[in-house]
Amino acid sequence: MKREFIVERQGRAFVLYAGLLDMAHSQGLQSIRTELIQIPTEENRCSAICFATVTMRLEGIETVFTGIGDANPLNVPNAMQQCLIRMSETRAKARALRDAVNVGVASIEEMADDEQNPSSNRSASTGFTSSNRSIAQRNPDTRFQKYNASPANVALNTGKPQMANTMIKPETDAASHLLLKPQREAIRSLCRRGGINDDILASERFGAKDADHLTNDQASDLIKSMQDQLKRGIKSAA
Numbered sequence: 001m002k003r004e005f006i007v008e009r010q011g012r013a014f015v016l017y018a019g020l021l022d023m024a025h026s027q028g029l030q031s032i033r034t035e036l037i038q039i040p041t042e043e044n045r046c047s048a049i050c051f052a053t054v055t056m057r058l059e060g061i062e063t064v065f066t067g068i069g070d071a072n073p074l075n076v077p078n079a080m081q082q083c084l085i086r087m088s089e090t091r092a093k094a095r096a097l098r099d100a101v102n103v104g105v106a107s108i109e110e111m112a113d114d115e116q117n118p119s120s121n122r123s124a125s126t127g128f129t130s131s132n133r134s135i136a137q138r139n140p141d142t143r144f145q146k147y148n149a150s151p152a153n154v155a156l157n158t159g160k161p162q163m164a165n166t167m168i169k170p171e172t173d174a175a176s177h178l179l180l181k182p183q184r185e186a187i188r189s190l191c192r193r194g195g196i197n198d199d200i201l202a203s204e205r206f207g208a209k210d211a212d213h214l215t216n217d218q219a220s221d222l223i224k225s226m227q228d229q230l231k232r233g234i235k236s237a238a
Contacts, residue, residue: 007108014108017090020097027101028057032093035182040072040084047072048084052092053182054100061193063227064186066220067095075112179212183219187211190226 005019021029031054038049047070054065069091071084080087087109094107188211191198199210206218214222 001103009108009111013105014111015098015103015105017094017097017107017109020094020101020103020107023101023103024054024056024097029100030055030057030062032096033182034089034092035180036085036089037180045072045074046084048088050085050088050092051180051182052089052096053186054093054096056100061230062189063100063230064189064223065096065100066180066182066186066223067092067097067099069093069095069110178216179214179219180216183214183216183223184212186223187214187219187226190223190230194226194230 001015001019001023005016005022007014007016033053033055035051035053036048037051038044038047040046040048049068049070052067052069054067056063056065069088071080071087071091073081073084076084076087091107091110094109098104098107187198187202191201202208202211202214202218202222205222206214208214208218
């Protein structure tokens, strides 16, 4: 990566999102898609969550990489307090791009405010000390009143419905384990290229009823293994 896209904070090196994007374009970036999977509301402590899908053309085939990014008033710079959805999208894209271009160093955009700028004093600027911040975490109504993020407002500002149909619910109540729609599409695409029935593969590998009933972690594992398998096949043919 170009030196101009590397920064240091507290003795650690970080990359810039712009550098990841620059590398991806030079290595065969085909597309970047994002999905808003959680809007920020008081009920979820104003946490926005986005899912990103990066498609690269590597060694003649399209390869899919995914990433999830979150943003809330406790882990973004003060200037981004009103831009939580955009920040979560940038973080999701950065994580997917890091896998796509094989960069193990975190991007500066993924870091919390105090990690980006150790000299900043958020407590002084927001009026929240360490003790009452912990109280605010337990009682988000008092911490996030200034962020007007009702579902109706977010839908109006983004031009998207309140909750996009981005999740396929497996037989589990844990929202963090939900299979994401982009993951399902990636599995379907990879299996089609490999001439494999995705439902049978999901059943044989994980004991799932079908591919729609995979968990998030199972889907990620399956996508990675299918990508590796397709890469090995291309190298053998060459």
